[in-house]
Amino acid sequence: MDWGMKNRISRIIKPEIGRTVMLAVDHGYFLGPTTGLEEPSKIIAELVPHADSLMLTRGILRTSVIPESSVPIVLRVSGGNSIIGDDLSNETITVSVEDAIRLNVSAVALSIYVGGKYEHQTLKNLTSLINECEKYGIPVLAVTAVGKEMARDAKYLSLACRIAAELGAHMVKTYYCEDFEKVVKTCPVPVVIAGGKKISEKDALELAYNAIKRGAVGVDMGRNIFQSSDPVGMIKAVRSIVHENASVEKAYKTLKL
Ligand code: R5P
Numbered sequence: 001m002d003w004g005m006k007n008r009i010s011r012i013i014k015p016e017i018g019r020t021v022m023l024a025v026d027h028g029y030f031l032g033p034t035t036g037l038e039e040p041s042k043i044i045a046e047l048v049p050h051a052d053s054l055m056l057t058r059g060i061l062r063t064s065v066i067p068e069s070s071v072p073i074v075l076r077v078s079g080g081n082s083i084i085g086d087d088l089s090n091e092t093i094t095v096s097v098e099d100a101i102r103l104n105v106s107a108v109a110l111s112i113y114v115g116g117k118y119e120h121q122t123l124k125n126l127t128s129l130i131n132e133c134e135k136y137g138i139p140v141l142a143v144t145a146v147g148k149e150m151a152r153d154a155k156y157l158s159l160a161c162r163i164a165a166e167l168g169a170h171m172v173k174t175y176y177c178e179d180f181e182k183v184v185k186t187c188p189v190p191v192v193i194a195g196g197k198k199i200s201e202k203d204a205l206e207l208a209y210n211a212i213k214r215g216a217v218g219v220d221m222g223r224n225i226f227q228s229s230d231p232v233g234m235i236k237a238v239r240s241i242v243h244e245n246a247s248v249e250k251a252y253k254t255l256k257l
Contacts, residue, residue, distance in 0.1 A: 004137030008106045009170060011072040012053045012139075013190055013217050019242050022192060023051035023235065024222035025060065026076040026109075029094075031083050036226035040064040043226050050235040055109055055141075055220055058095050062103075072106035074141055074220075078125060088147055089116030093125050097132040107171070108138055111145040114160040123167065130168040141220075142169035143194075154179040161187040173220045176211045184215030191216050195224035201234060201255055205248045208241045218242050230256045 013020045025044060027034040037043060040056075041064035048054060053072040054065065061073060077095040081088050091111055100108050110129055112122045130140050142164035146152055152175045161172045165187050174183065176193045184191050193211040195204055204224035211219065219238060228234040233255045240246035240254070 002137050005139055005170070008072075008137065009139050011106045012074065013171075014052060014243075017243060018217055019212070020052045020192065020218035021050070021235065021239050021242050022053045022055055022074060022218065022220035023047055023225065024055045024194065024220045025226065026056045027222055028060065029057050029076055029079040030081050030088065034223070036223065036231070043231065046232055047225065047235050050232065050239055052218070053106060055222075058099065058103065073103065074107045074109050075100050075103060075105040076110070077108045077129065078110035078122075087117050088145070089113035089118040089122060091118065091122055091125060093129055097129070097136060097138060100138060101136055105138070107141050108133060109141040109143055109173070111143040112160065112164055113145050113147060113150075114163055115150050115156070116145075116147050123163070126164065126169065127167050134168075139170035140168070141171045141173055141192075142167075144172065144174040146175065152177050154182045158183045158186050161191060165189045176207050176216075180211060180216070181214040192218045192220045195219065195221035198223045198227045201228055201230075201237075201257060202248065202252050204228075204234070205237055205241060205251050208238050209248050209251075212242055212245075228255075228257075233257075 040060050048071050053074050055074040057076050078091045079094045080092040081090050133140050144160035157174050164172045171190045173192050193216050208219050225234045237251040240251045
């Protein structure tokens with residue numbers, strides 16, 4: 001791995017501890033004005049001081065993040081579908097690597113739908129993106145998206161994560177599941193977890209705690225942070241679990257719900 005690639009990855013996964021708290025606010029690319037993200041600039045400004053990186057789309061980066069910000073950017077570069085459309089897995093690459101470089105991103109992110117109707121297309125998207133990004137030392141985060149019909153168990157998620165890593169992804173984002181350690185053990189690149197749909201704050205902290213305990217390098221969490229009634233408290237609580245190995249109880253007590 002070359003210097004530039006390593007440097008960019010270390011901006012996201014903090015080398016002192018090998019952990020990361022990524023804030024995901026890219027949901028609008030297929031969900032539109034998601035609850036909590038109606039006015040992205042406001043919530044981003046509140047949360048960004050506590051995030052190790054920000055995962056978002058080109059449009060929200062340009063309009064809702066000040067260019068003076070020093071937060072590392074993980075740019076979502078796949079899309080072309082919507083929640084009301086035909087098939088969520090029908091994605092394409094939406095941003096050129098040239099534009100990602102112009103935006104000074106630390107990594108790019110793209111979804112794959114292993115087992116989905118457009119599995120081949122999304123895996124081809126991944127390999128094309130990796131081939132292009134390798135030229136410039138830009139890390140690629142593969143997101144193992146799951147359609148409604150796909151199981152979120154260790155067997156399926158290990159398959160999806162391993163395929164992403166085999167194809168050359170530098171990091172993988174997936175879901176937490178029972179026997180999660182199997183998913184991490186069989187994936188040779190760092191794994192972060194998504195939070196998924198909003199659950200109780202206690203359960204979301206438990207999710208982060210268990211994922212870290214079972215080998216994830218961190219979280220790339222969205223709705224369970226920005227849809228909380230205490231979003232800043234929630235990202236700080238997640239941070240204490242990821243970076244300071246805080247217990248769920250200790251982290252939960254700090255919230256103002
Ligand atoms: C989904 O494809 C997006 O990449 C989201 O950023 C991701 O699901 C993480 O957000 P959440 O924690 O809300 O699931």
